[in-house]
Amino acid sequence: MAMIDWRLRRVAQAAFTVWAVTTLSFVLVRMMPGNPMGAMVRQLEAQGVNPVRARQLVELRLSIDPDKPIPIAYVEYMANIFQGDLGVSTYYAQPVAEVLAQAMPWTLFVLSWSLFISFFVGISFGALMAYWEGGKLDTGLTSWAILMGSIPYYVLAFMLLIFLAYRLNWFPTSGRAPTGVPAGFNWPYIKGIAHHAALPVMSMLVASGVASLGMRGNSIRVLGSDYLRVARLRGLSDSTISTQYVARNAVLPMYTTLLISIGEMFGGSVVLEQVFQYRGLGYYILAAMYQRDYPLMMGGFMLITIAVVIALLVADLTYGYVDPRAGGQNSDSF
Amino acid sequence: MTDHTDREQNPECDGPDGSGGPSESTDFGVMTDGGNVSSPFDAVSQYEETRRDRYKKLYDAYIYAPVAIVWRDWRARIGFTIVVLYILMGTVGTWVVEPTVVAEGPALAQPFETMQYPLGTDDMGRDLFSQTVHATQEMLKMILSGALFTVTLGTVVGAVAGYKGGTTDTVLSSITDVFINIPGFPLVMVLALLLPIGGNPYVIGILLCVASWGGLARAIRSQVLTLRQESFVEAARAMGIPTRKIVFKDIVPHLMPFVVINLTNAARRVIFEAAALYYLGILPFENLNWGVTLNLAYTAGGHYRPEALHWFMVPMVAIIFISIGLILLGQSLDRVFNPRVRARHEKMSADAAEKINDDAETNTNTMGGL
Numbered sequence: 132m133a134m135i136d137w138r139l140r141r142v143a144q145a146a147f148t149v150w151a152v153t154t155l156s157f158v159l160v161r162m163m164p165g166n167p168m169g170a171m172v173r174q175l176e177a178q179g180v181n182p183v184r185a186r187q188l189v190e191l192r193l194s195i196d197p198d199k200p201i202p203i204a205y206v207e208y209m210a211n212i213f214q215g216d217l218g219v220s221t222y223y224a225q226p227v228a229e230v231l232a233q234a235m236p237w238t239l240f241v242l243s244w245s246l247f248i249s250f251f252v253g254i255s256f257g258a259l260m261a262y263w264e265g266g267k268l269d270t271g272l273t274s275w276a277i278l279m280g281s282i283p284y285y286v287l288a289f290m291l292l293i294f295l296a297y298r299l300n301w302f303p304t305s306g307r308a309p310t311g312v313p314a315g316f317n318w319p320y321i322k323g324i325a326h327h328a329a330l331p332v333m334s335m336l337v338a339s340g341v342a343s344l345g346m347r348g349n350s351i352r353v354l355g356s357d358y359l360r361v362a363r364l365r366g367l368s369d370s371t372i373s374t375q376y377v378a379r380n381a382v383l384p385m386y387t388t389l390l391i392s393i394g395e396m397f398g399g400s401v402v403l404e405q406v407f408q409y410r411g412l413g414y415y416i417l418a419a420m421y422q423r424d425y426p427l428m429m430g431g432f433m434l435i436t437i438a439v440v441i442a443l444l445v446a447d448l449t450y451g452y453v454d455p456r457a458g459g460q461n462s463d464s465f
Numbered sequence: 466m467t468d469h470t471d472r473e474q475n476p477e478c479d480g481p482d483g484s485g486g487p488s489e490s491t492d493f494g495v496m497t498d499g500g501n502v503s504s505p506f507d508a509v510s511q512y513e514e515t516r517r518d519r520y521k522k523l524y525d526a527y528i529y530a531p532v533a534i535v536w537r538d539w540r541a542r543i544g545f546t547i548v549v550l551y552i553l554m555g556t557v558g559t560w561v562v563e564p565t566v567v568a569e570g571p572a573l574a575q576p577f578e579t580m581q582y583p584l585g586t587d588d589m590g591r592d593l594f595s596q597t598v599h600a601t602q603e604m605l606k607m608i609l610s611g612a613l614f615t616v617t618l619g620t621v622v623g624a625v626a627g628y629k630g631g632t633t634d635t636v637l638s639s640i641t642d643v644f645i646n647i648p649g650f651p652l653v654m655v656l657a658l659l660l661p662i663g664g665n666p667y668v669i670g671i672l673l674c675v676a677s678w679g680g681l682a683r684a685i686r687s688q689v690l691t692l693r694q695e696s697f698v699e700a701a702r703a704m705g706i707p708t709r710k711i712v713f714k715d716i717v718p719h720l721m722p723f724v725v726i727n728l729t730n731a732a733r734r735v736i737f738e739a740a741a742l743y744y745l746g747i748l749p750f751e752n753l754n755w756g757v758t759l760n761l762a763y764t765a766g767g768h769y770r771p772e773a774l775h776w777f778m779v780p781m782v783a784i785i786f787i788s789i790g791l792i793l794l795g796q797s798l799d800r801v802f803n804p805r806v807r808a809r810h811e812k813m814s815a816d817a818a819e820k821i822n823d824d825a826e827t828n829t830n831t832m833g834g835l
Binding site for chain 1: 639642643645646647648649650651652654655656658659737740741744745746747759763768769774777781784785788789791792793796
C-alpha cells in the first residue's frame with residue numbers, strides 16, 4: 132500500500148476520533164441517565180428563573196437547545212463546536228473556550244518539561260544500564276527504575292509536596308506564578324514560574340523509570356547484534372559505534388513511546404494540578420466537575436482529546452522519517 | 466495403500482515407542498477399536514487419556530513448571546509473595562481484622578507504638594491498619610472485574626479482527642483505534658460523574674478499564690496476523706473447523722502468555738486510577754479505601770501537619786507495595802513464557818521436561834515472534 136494512502140487514512144482516523152468524542156459529549160449531556168441538561172433546567176427554575184428563560188439559558192450555556200428534536204439539536208451543536216463555540220461556563224460565567232485557552236499554556240508548559248526531562252533521563256539511564264549490564268550500576272538503576280515505575284505519579288507528587296514544599300520550604304506549595312510580581316518578561320517572574328512548575332514536573336519523572344527500562348532492553352538487543360561485531364571488525368571507532376550504531380537504533384523505538392505517553396500525561400495533569408493547586412487545564416476540568424459545570428467539563432474533555440489525538444497523529448506520521456525501517460507501513464504491520 | 470499390507474509391514478507402528486506419549490500412561494492403554502491399527506490415518510491414541518491425566522498434564526505445563534521457573538528468580542519470589550500477601554489480606558484478613566469504627570481509639574495515634582493500632586489512627590480515631598485491610602478486598606474486586614474485562618474484550622476483539630480480516634477487521638480496528646486515541650483518565654472521570662454507577666466495586670472496575678482495552682486488542686491483532694499463517698491453523702481451516710473454534714481453541718491459547726502479562730498491567734492500572742478517582746472525590750464511596758483515605762487525609766491537612774503524616778503515608782505505601790508486586794510478577798512472568806528461559810528450565814529438570822515437552826515445543830514455534 133502506498134505511503135500516501137496510509138497517511139490519508141491515518142488523518143481520517145484522527146478526524147473520526149475527534150468526531151466520535153464530540154458526539155459522545157453530546158450524547159452524554161443530552162441523553163445520559165444522570166441527564167445534566169434536565170438538571171440544569173431544574174436548577175435554574177429552582178432559583179426562580181421562569182421556565183422559558185431557564186431553557187434559553189441552558190441553550191446558551193450548553194449550545195444545545197433542549198426543545199429541539201435530537202437530530203436538529205445535534206447538527207446545531209456540531210456546527211457550534213466547529214466554530215469554536217463550546218458554550219458558556221456556568222461557574223465562571225465566561226465562554227468555555229476563553230477559560231480553557233488561558234489555562235492551556237500552563238499545562239503545556241509543565242507537560243513539555245516533564246516529557247523532555249523524563250525522556251532525557253530515561254534514555255541516558257537506560258543506555259548506562261545496558262552498557263554495564265549485570266554490574267552494580269545496572270542492578271542499582273534497575274531497582275530505581277522499577278521503584279519509579281511502581282509509584283503512581285500522584286503519590287510521588289504528595290511526597291514532594293509534603294517533604295520539599297511543606298517541610299523544607301524549597302518550593303512553593305501551590306499556584307502557578309509568584310504573587311506580587313508583574314507578569315511579563317522579567318527575570319523574577321520567569322524564575323517564579325519555573326519555581327512553581329518544578330514540583331509538578333518532578334512528579335512526572337516517574338515516567339522516566341519505565342522509559343529507562345525500555346531503553347535498557349533496546350540497547351541490550353542492539354548490543355548483541357551481528358552488525359556491531361562487523362562494525363568492530365571493520366575497525367570503526369568506539370564513538371562512531373556508540374552514536375551511529377547503538378544509540379540510533381536503540382532510541383528509535385522510544386520515540387513512539389514518548390509521544391504516546393503525552394496522552395497519559397494529559398490525563399494525569401488533572402490529578403497533579405489538583406494536588407499542587409496549579410491552575411492549568413486539569414485544574415479547571417476538575418473544578419467544573421465539582422461545580423457540575425457541564426459545558427466547561429465537556430469542553431475540557433474535548434480539548435484534551437484533540438490534543439492527544441494530534442500528538443498521536445504526529446507520532447505516527449513522523450515515525451517514518453525518524454525510523455526509515457518503519458517507512459513502508461502497510462495495513463498489516465501496526 | 467491398504468490396511469492389510471501396512472499392518473504386516475509396520476507392526477512396530479502400534480507399539481508404544483516411547484516418544485509418542487508419556488509412558489506412565491500406558492496403564493490405561495486400551496486400543497479404542499480393539500483391532501490392530503497401523504495406518505497413520507487409522508491410528509488412534511495408544512492409551513486413553515483420562516480427564517484426570519489431561520488435568521495433570523495441564524497442571525504440570527501451566528502451573529507447576531511456570532511456578533518452578535518463577536521461583537528461581539528473586540524478583541519473581543518477591544513479586545509473587547507480595548501479591549499473595551495482598552490476596553490473603555483481602556480474603557482471610559477481613560475475617561481476622563475487625564472493621565474499624567469512629568472513635569475506636571484516640572485521634573491521630575502514631576504508628577508502631579501500640580499493638581492495638583499498629584499503623585496508628587486517623588483524626589476520628591479509626592484504626593488505619595483495619596482500614597487498609599478492608600480496603601484491599603474492595604480493590605481486589607475492582608481488579609478482578611477490571612482486569613478480566615480488559616483482557617477478555619481486548620483478546621476477543623483483537624483475535625477476531627486479526628483472524629477475520631476484511632470488513633470485520635476494518636470496523637473492529639477503527640473502534641479499537643478510537644479507544645486508543647481517547648485519553649483514558651479524563652473519559653473515565655466524565656463517565657464516573659455522569660453514569661449512575663453507585664458503589665459496586667465490580668462495576669467501578671469495569672468502568673476504569675473502559676478505555677484501556679484498545680492497546681491490548683491492537684497487540685493481539687498483530688500477533689494473530691502472524692499466527693493465522695501457521696500450518697496448524699491452515700490445517701484446521703482445511704478440515705472445515707468453524708472460525709469461532711479456530712480462533713478460541715487454536716489461536717488464542719498461543720497468546721495466553723501475552724495475555725497473562727497484560728493482566729498484571731491492567732491490575733496496576735485499575736489500582737492507580739481507582740485510588741486517583743476516589744482521592745479526587747469523583748467516585749461515590751461507602752467504605753474507606755486507599756483513595757478515600759488519601760482524600761480525607763488531604764482535606765484534613767495531612768500534608769502539612771506532621772502529626773498526621775502517617776495517615777497520609779499508610780494508603781500511599783499500600784498502593785506502592787502492591788504495584789511493586791505486580792510489576793515484579795509481570796516481569797518474571799515474561800521470563801516464564803520466554804521460550805529460551807523455558808528451554809533452559811527443561812534441560813535442568815528432566816522430570817518436568819518430560820511432562821511439558823509437547824507444550825513447550827509448540828510454544829517455541831509460535832512464541833518466537835512475541
